[in-house]
Amino acid sequence: METYALLGDEALALGAVHAGLSSAYGYPGTPSTEIMEYLQSVNKKEGKPLAKWCSNEKTAYEEALGASFYGKRTLVTMKHVGLNVAADAFVNSALLDIRGGLVLAVADDPGMHSSQNEQDSRYYADFAHIPCFEPVNQQQAYDVMFEAFELSEKLNVPVMIRLVTRLSHSRASITVKKSIPENKGVKAPDVKQWMLLPALARKQWHQLLDKEKEMKTYSESSEWNHLIFNESDTGVITSGLGRNYFLENADDFKTKYNHLHIGFYPPPAEKIIKLAEKCKTLIFLEEGEPLIERMVRGILPGNIILKGKLSGHVSREGELNPDSIRKVLDLAPKKLIDFSAGEIPGRPPQLCKGCPHDDTYRFIKDVVAGLSESAVMSDIGCYALGALPPLQVPETIVCMGASITMAKGAAEAGMKNVMAVIGDSTFFHSGLTGLVDCVSENASVTILILDNSTVGMTGGQNTILPSQRIKLISEGIGVHPHHIHVVDAHRKNHDNNMKILKKELEYEGVSVIISVRECIEYFRKKNKESKEETCS
Amino acid sequence: MKYDIILCGVGGQGVLSVAAAIATAAGIEKLNVRQSEVHGMAQRGGAVLSHLRISDSEIFSDLVPSGSADMILSMEPLESLRYVSFMKPDGVLITSNEPFINIPDYPELDTVLNKISKIKNSFFVDTANIAREAGNPKAANMVIVGAASKYLPLKFSSLQAAVEILFSRKGREIVDKNVMAMTAGGRI
Numbered sequence: 012m013e014t015y016a017l018l019g020d021e022a023l024a025l026g027a028v029h030a031g032l033s034s035a036y037g038y039p040g041t042p043s044t045e046i047m048e049y050l051q052s053v054n055k056k057e058g059k060p061l062a063k064w065c066s067n068e069k070t071a072y073e074e075a076l077g078a079s080f081y082g083k084r085t086l087v088t089m090k091h092v093g094l095n096v097a098a099d100a101f102v103n104s105a106l107l108d109i110r111g112g113l114v115l116a117v118a119d120d121p122g123m124h125s126s127q128n129e130q131d132s133r134y135y136a137d138f139a140h141i142p143c144f145e146p147v148n149q150q151q152a153y154d155v156m157f158e159a160f161e162l163s164e165k166l167n168v169p170v171m172i173r174l175v176t177r178l179s180h181s182r183a184s185i186t187v188k189k190s191i192p193e194n195k196g197v198k199a200p201d202v203k204q205w206m207l208l209p210a211l212a213r214k215q216w217h218q219l220l221d222k223e224k225e226m227k228t229y230s231e232s233s234e235w236n237h238l239i240f241n242e243s244d245t246g247v248i249t250s251g252l253g254r255n256y257f258l259e260n261a262d263d264f265k266t267k268y269n270h271l272h273i274g275f276y277p278p279p280a281e282k283i284i285k286l287a288e289k290c291k292t293l294i295f296l297e298e299g300e301p302l303i304e305r306m307v308r309g310i311l312p313g314n315i316i317l318k319g320k321l322s323g324h325v326s327r328e329g330e331l332n333p334d335s336i337r338k339v340l341d342l343a344p345k346k347l348i349d350f351s352a353g354e355i356p357g358r359p360p361q362l363c364k365g366c367p368h369d370d371t372y373r374f375i376k377d378v379v380a381g382l383s384e385s386a387v388m389s390d391i392g393c394y395a396l397g398a399l400p401p402l403q404v405p406e407t408i409v410c411m412g413a414s415i416t417m418a419k420g421a422a423e424a425g426m427k428n429v430m431a432v433i434g435d436s437t438f439f440h441s442g443l444t445g446l447v448d449c450v451s452e453n454a455s456v457t458i459l460i461l462d463n464s465t466v467g468m469t470g471g472q473n474t475i476l477p478s479q480r481i482k483l484i485s486e487g488i489g490v491h492p493h494h495i496h497v498v499d500a501h502r503k504n505h506d507n508n509m510k511i512l513k514k515e516l517e518y519e520g521v522s523v524i525i526s527v528r529e530c531i532e533y534f535r536k537k538n539k540e541s542k543e544e545t546c547s
Numbered sequence: 548m549k550y551d552i553i554l555c556g557v558g559g560q561g562v563l564s565v566a567a568a569i570a571t572a573a574g575i576e577k578l579n580v581r582q583s584e585v586h587g588m589a590q591r592g593g594a595v596l597s598h599l600r601i602s603d604s605e606i607f608s609d610l611v612p613s614g615s616a617d618m619i620l621s622m623e624p625l626e627s628l629r630y631v632s633f634m635k636p637d638g639v640l641i642t643s644n645e646p647f648i649n650i651p652d653y654p655e656l657d658t659v660l661n662k663i664s665k666i667k668n669s670f671f672v673d674t675a676n677i678a679r680e681a682g683n684p685k686a687a688n689m690v691i692v693g694a695a696s697k698y699l700p701l702k703f704s705s706l707q708a709a710v711e712i713l714f715s716r717k718g719r720e721i722v723d724k725n726v727m728a729m730t731a732g733g734r735i
């Protein structure tokens with residue numbers, strides 16, 4: 012069989028293709044982006060599967076539901092916080108009669124390498140009452156797609172696959188299996204099971220609770236949940252990459268622990284009980300939140316000692332790693348070289364040299380300097396890096412689209428000179444509805460939309476629509492044309508741009524300033540691609 | 548056999564290509580490889596770190612435990628110091644001597660170089676000059692691969708084949724220039 016060295020994201024994508032994937036939808040977000048990029052590269056060569064970026068995670072999820080309604084196997088990709096955006100569609104989809112396998116691949120970012128929080132998507136699977144797989148290496152990320160689609164079609168529920176940064180962005184060889192053909196297009200046989208009207212949804216909810224019992228049975232017999240007994244009165248329960256770091260240390264163990272690895276949820280209660288019966292102490296090594304530990308712990312203390320994140324034996328913050336788990340496993344720290352490097356100054360990420368956002372922030376900064384009261388609400392994207400020195404302009408960064416709506420709230424609470432700074436792609440993702448809110452109340456806000464013609468942060472994907480349309484869109488929603496400006500984000504226009512911003516801050520109503528200049532990285536990437544095309 | 552490498556540098560210096568070259572070479576020799584990378588926000592001019600693990604048996608963790616790296620391979624001197632705690636007592640540290648100064652509090656270069664030279668088995672590589680002399684100033688990262696080759700448990704011919712694979716899309720000339728830079732790095 013052929014082998015490939017692939018990122019975890021890519022292995023999952025290839026697995027999906029070989030498991031009969033017809034269409035995939037997603038929104039870019041580190042560390043999940045490479046799943047869709049890989050699918051798109053397959054599509055480029057082979058003309059399939061369909062692999063599309065969407066306006067946001069919610070639209071992506073709903074588009075996938077449509078494909079599943081027609082009996083096709085579909086995949087939705089996003090990062091963990093994207094699932095907050097898609098949550099409405101996601102939680103409700105658990106009640107539908109899924110026939111075309113529907114798999115959600117969601118990539119968490121413990122350690123916040125490139126995210127605003129560490130939320131653990133397994134809670135979402137639990138909350139929606141759907142099964143969740145958690146691969147621990149690239150091979151499993153590939154293999155799991157076959158089983159996930161199958162299970163989705165067997166139990167007629169969506170299935171989640173949870174990835175984390177260290178798997179998504181780590182490369183290893185995999186062995187591939189024989190491909191299976193796509194499903195034929197067949198409409199869902201019973202549309203009553205696709206209409207969540209209260210009377211119908213109650214039946215669906217009842218069914219889901221029945222399905223949950225099947226999920227539990229599946230969990231008990233699944234190889235993903237693997238229990239090994241050794242001569243020990245201590246048991247270790249690992250999940251996700253916790254298993255890898257645990258096994259990494261195995262050579263140093265004085266006695267081998269009993270070990271239950273959980274890779275499929277809902278967790279296998281009987282296996283946990285079986286393990287606990289043989290143990291005085293249980294140790295929990297979970298990548299992410301202490302989900303299993305919490306379930307096991309319940310409310311009342313038992314007579315078994317439980318050591319994990321809730322008891323403080325394992326850190327609640329950040330990723331696990333081979334070192335951080337040694338103490339709870341009763342191992343001394345590894346021997347280090349006899350040398351201290353002293354304090355090393357940090358080297359945080361920065362806007363690229365010549366980035367257009369830099370020029371936009373500079374004129375905002377100079378305007379703000381002359382105001383007695385002001386706020387700059389920023390948003391998610393490269394431009395969030397403007398919060399670090401030397402610019403330090405943004406004052407809030409919360410979630411996709413929140414710049415515009417928070418600005419409205421602050422202005423309506425009486426604050427003066429409130430600005431929102433949002434990128435073009437983020438505007439299409441979640442800014443449009445906020446702008447509608449502002450116009451409906453004629454809120455006194457000045458919205459700066461940074462048009463760099465790309466999704467810069469995640470490596471230069473195309474925006475969902477050409478960004479030149481933002482002007483027309485703003486007009487169409489009802490921003491007065493006199494208060495829409497398109498400016499060139501360039502140093503040479505600094506003074507003029509300042510003037511425009513000052514004037515619009517004085518206006519008591521909605522202003523939109525579209526600050527345009529192409530992302531330098533995107534520009535380079537485009538050049539490189541066109542050069543390579545002419546070369547080959 | 549197990550060989551753990553900590554690769555580091557600054558976003559934009561081609562650290563991931565160094566990782567790809569070594570990982571591909573290990574693949575050619577049918578060894579197991581695990582390589583963790585950094586994408587997204589962390590990439591923009593920030594510190595870049597990649598864990599690369601090579602073994603003839605199963606590798607569990609994507610991350611190298613501290614005190615376990617056989618080699619620290621760095622495109623930038625200050626960055627090599629940042630990850631010293633990963634180094635094994637008998638490991639080697641190979642770093643470019645060329646600083647990348649994009650932070651206001653970068654220490655005196657001499658202090659940095661001095662500290663590094665106090666570490667047992669540490670070596671500097673004049674990547675910029677060697678790359679220039681080899682006719683490819685952009686290939687400082689391949690010079691580092693060459694410099695590492697003496698210590699890596701890999702044949703030089705495998706590294707060469709890896710570079711051929713990685714750059715083949717860009718044409719013969721680019722392949723040759725990168726191989727030349729790597730060879731020059733290997734001579735020191």
Ligand code: SF4
Pocket residue numbers: 361362363365366367368393394463467468530531532533591
């Ligand atoms: S990738 Fe583009 S938008 Fe992002 S910092 Fe660099 S130049 Fe600016």
